[in-house]
Amino acid sequence: MREQIVWPMLAMVGLTLAVWLFMYAKRLHWIFSNRVPANDLKTPRQRDALIPEEVSYASFNFQNLFELPVVFYALCLLLYVTGNVAMTDLVLAWTFVVGRVIHSAVHTTFNDVRLRFASYLLSAVALWVLFGRAVVYQVG
Numbered sequence: 468m469r470e471q472i473v474w475p476m477l478a479m480v481g482l483t484l485a486v487w488l489f490m491y492a493k494r495l496h497w498i499f500s501n502r503v504p505a506n507d508l509k510t511p512r513q514r515d516a517l518i519p520e521e522v523s524y525a526s527f528n529f530q531n532l533f534e535l536p537v538v539f540y541a542l543c544l545l546l547y548v549t550g551n552v553a554m555t556d557l558v559l560a561w562t563f564v565v566g567r568v569i570h571s572a573v574h575t576t577f578n579d580v581r582l583r584f585a586s587y588l589l590s591a592v593a594l595w596v597l598f599g600r601a602v603v604y605q606v607g
Contacts, residue, residue, distance in 0.1 A: 472552045475560035476543045479567065483532045486571050490525035497522045521578070528574040532567075539563055539594055542601050551604040559597040566590025 497518060498508070508514045515523065543560060546552045569586035573579055 468554065468557070469547060469550050469552045471557050472543050472547050472560060475557070475564045476540055478561075478564045479532075479536055479539065482564070482568055482571060483529070483536070486525055486529050486532060486575060489575055490529050493522050493525055494518065524578050525575040528571050531574070532571070535591060535594055536567065538598070542594070542597055545601055546604075549604060551601070553600075556597060556600060559593045559600070562593035563590045563597070566593060 497503075503517060507517060539560075546556055566586045566589035570583055570590065573583045573586060
């Protein structure tokens with residue numbers, strides 16, 4: 468069962484890649500469609516002043532993928548290294564991933580805040596329960 472904890476981590480890396488590709492596809496499409504000179508985008512402040520918010524949703528989500536998911540990766544690696552992976556841990560890990568996939572899908576497209584928050588909350592609760600279990604494994 469220990470090796471199975473790698474799959475949710477790989478799924479999160481895949482999600483990060485998908486959001487990264489989507490972010491650049493949207494951003495570059497807008498830049499080329501509007502013939503924005505590269506020199507007008509030298510700094511994040513310049514870029515953010517020019518590019519419409521809805522074009523930047525994927526960028527905002529990409530940044531989010533380096534917040535709680537970092538804790539997720541660390542926990543999964545800890546569980547893998549210690550060999551403390553139970554079916555409950557796998558369910559929690561996959562719940563985190565599914566919540567993050569929904570969060571990213573909402574955040575990068577129509578950006579409904581209530582649905583985005585619900586999916587964020589689902590993944591965050593799964594993550595913190597997984598953290599609690601990892602602590603119990605280490606203490607117990």
